[in-house]
Amino acid sequence: MRVLSKQVTGYMEKSSWIRRMFEAGMELKKKYGAEAVCDFSLGNPDLPPPPEVGVALREIAEEVCRPFGLGYMPNFGYPFVRESLAGEISKEQGVPITAQDLVITCGAAGAINTVYRAVLEPGDEVVCPAPYFVEYGFYAENHGGSLRPVPTNPTDFSLDLSAMDAAITDKTRVVLINSPNNPTGRVYTLAELKGLTDILLRHNKGRERPIFLIADEPYRFLAYDGAVVPSLLPLYPYTVVVSSFSKNLSLAGARVGYALINPDMPEKTQMHDGIVLANRILGFVNAPALAQLLVHKAAGSQVDVGRYQGRRDAMAKVLTETGYTFAKPSGAFYFFPQAPGGDDVRFVNLLLEEKILGVPGSGFGAPGYFRLAFCVAQEVINRSREGFARAMAKVS
Amino acid sequence: MRVLSKQVTGYMEKSSWIRRMFEAGMELKKKYGAEAVCDFSLGNPDLPPPPEVGVALREIAEEVCRPFGLGYMPNFGYPFVRESLAGEISKEQGVPITAQDLVITCGAAGAINTVYRAVLEPGDEVVCPAPYFVEYGFYAENHGGSLRPVPTNPTDFSLDLSAMDAAITDKTRVVLINSPNNPTGRVYTLAELKGLTDILLRHNKGRERPIFLIADEPYRFLAYDGAVVPSLLPLYPYTVVVSSFSKNLSLAGARVGYALINPDMPEKTQMHDGIVLANRILGFVNAPALAQLLVHKAAGSQVDVGRYQGRRDAMAKVLTETGYTFAKPSGAFYFFPQAPGGDDVRFVNLLLEEKILGVPGSGFGAPGYFRLAFCVAQEVINRSREGFARAMAKVS
Secondary structure, eight states: OOOSOHHHHHHHHHOOHHHHHHHHHHHHHHHHOGGGOEEOOOOOOOSOOOHHHHHHHHHHHHHSSSTTTTSOOOTTOOHHHHHHHHHHHHHHHTSOOOGGGEEEESHHHHHHHHHHHHHOOTTOEEEEEESOOTTHHHHHHHTTOEEEEEEOOTTTOOOOHHHHHHHOOTTEEEEEEESSOTTTOOOOOHHHHHHHHHHHHHHHTTOSSOOEEEEEOTTTTOBOTTOOOOOSTTTOTTEEEEEESTTTTTOGGGOOEEEEEOTTOTTHHHHHHHHHHHHHHTTOOSSOHHHHHHHHHTTTOOOOHHHHHHHHHHHHHHHHHTTOOOOOOSBTTEEOOBOTTSOHHHHHHHHHHTTEEOEEGGGGTOTTBEEEEOOSOHHHHHHTHHHHHHHHHHHO | OOOSOHHHHHHHHHOOHHHHHHHHHHHHHHHHOGGGOEEOOOOOOOSOOOHHHHHHHHHHHHHSSSTTTTOOOOTTOOHHHHHHHHHHHHHHHTSOOOGGGEEEESHHHHHHHHHHHHHOOTTOEEEEEESOOTTHHHHHHHTTOEEEEEEOOTTTOOOOHHHHHHHOOTTEEEEEEESSOTTTOOOOOHHHHHHHHHHHHHHHTTOSSOOEEEEEOTTTTOBOTTOOOOOSTTTOTTEEEEEESTTTTTOGGGOOEEEEEOTTOTTHHHHHHHHHHHHHHTTOOSSOHHHHHHHHHTTTOOOOHHHHHHHHHHHHHHHHHTTOOOOOOSBTTEEOOBOTTSOHHHHHHHHHHTTEEOEEGGGGTOTTBEEEEOOSOHHHHHHTHHHHHHHHHHHO
């Protein structure tokens, strides 16, 4: 009998490219040993959580075996954690925010789903620059919406503002921006963002329902060469920032992040209450208690950004010397080079023959490119040089 | 402008009775002091997590500050945690299950939402005996479905099998059973459950899509006087058990539970993969890492059931001596007495005048009753006697 819904059955058949590469990689590693494979397919940070995380957990261990020590709490999270996060985030955004502007969530993925549950009506569209994080399409469809990707400029992945403008219609409920970007490493400039928010302000006029700007910022801390990640809060009142501690504290599996409602949003209280309700009824109930306590106690610490910068430079060197064309990433831990020969799926398969794992750009709405995640040991990057050179030679 | 969707705006206006009582309680406690109030409104276990939880956390603290220590994992959870849970659950259910039958989730609430995301089509119905847990309606509506409550027998809340039979139509995709029950404390007997699954087996014949039976069992460990909670797995192949460690380890805020697919389900692999995908795309990604490690290491321990039994007996004594009519709960930590005078909202307000907090049955699809959660100190139960007597006197 048919156990899954038609939509989910369709999803299963498509599966994701990241997953397919993951499975191909497992096979390669089984066959040749993990050391023989250069795995750039996953954005799973390999740096250990900073030592403050261990210290925090030891403290938590002494405190929780008391009544309600790990019990239910308000659906927006522990009030004292929200308070301390508000302080941290005010510094990061350069804008004063209060605890009441925050909902602590099950990571940024949980935050996006929760915001969508609160605001989307059936048929609403989410406009998003492409290439984009592969899960974005599912998140919109979970709540009756759909994703409308808009290509960026092909050389540097900067926003194509007139294309964004043209894509916004009466159906648009959300514009979703991810900077520093996965998969391109692009950090949008203040000029680009100002251009975008001017467009949104214009479209908002006379509408019964505002267009929200969701800024997905888990890589905010990870910008190189002094690149600045501008805050969207001063530019547009209907901004919601979503983020997580998955990357800066290397705890992606612990599932903690937040949704930050712009303190300038006139309906911010209503928006907050709606997001809190959505967080409850979607079954998150509250962000995981232990992870909340952890980010509270380890606040201010983070992994060594210098190590990621060193890897980025090493990767850029390997790719340049072996003849690849790419925009050097200003943030996050991804390269998104052009696929030699133009066919990304074919080229990723050539890399596979060299025991190098990448992900075709097709999986990010951008055929003709491929993604390399450099959250791996520098030794792996150096070792990959010959394989990259041989794959290139096969195409030329 | 209108920031929330129409549906969520409607939810906000209804709000929940539990929440209203919570707010009324906050006010009372502020005015008279927490010690003066008898708060039976919340099912938030007050027993501390067992000492094994602290021990486990101390071990975890020593282990996580290494590469991938808290990183991403397969979306179904840590393989070794799934393995050990499978062993535990096989004993509880009296049926051998394997790790491949399990998806570790963000509590039972996360599990139900994840299963619904995988199987519901727009317009599908979830049939559920009433009274029922207030969130069940939201969970169905999150995924395009709706809840169809079916009254139980009014004296003992046993299943009304012919009413259940009559409620099942072509639209029915799920029958949802919660035993031991919140809010009634009812433990369904093997005869009732056999009656129900016979009905489901009959309805399933000739259908393209099966009717799933979801067994929501977070209170399985909490049955009194030797009451047995029969497993539904041997009775019906399309059973999915959902549960959590919120109550047996007192860690409701930590958010960990599971969905268990019946090993007898012919399409179990497809079902598993669909639930894992749903867990990923709804933004849970994986069940919180720290809580997974915790239940793994603290496996086999639980809070002292004897203390809950003592409180149940004390509460039964208070309610009997003050003249209330109720079915003595065989499990969970709730009483669901008849509201004297018949109007549950009015009676709960009378209790409020006595600084006693309960929840009207209307909030559980059962007007004319009210819920008392006895996961509170025995002293509170004893102290409530006079208030219960006075409220009763006001009605008589």
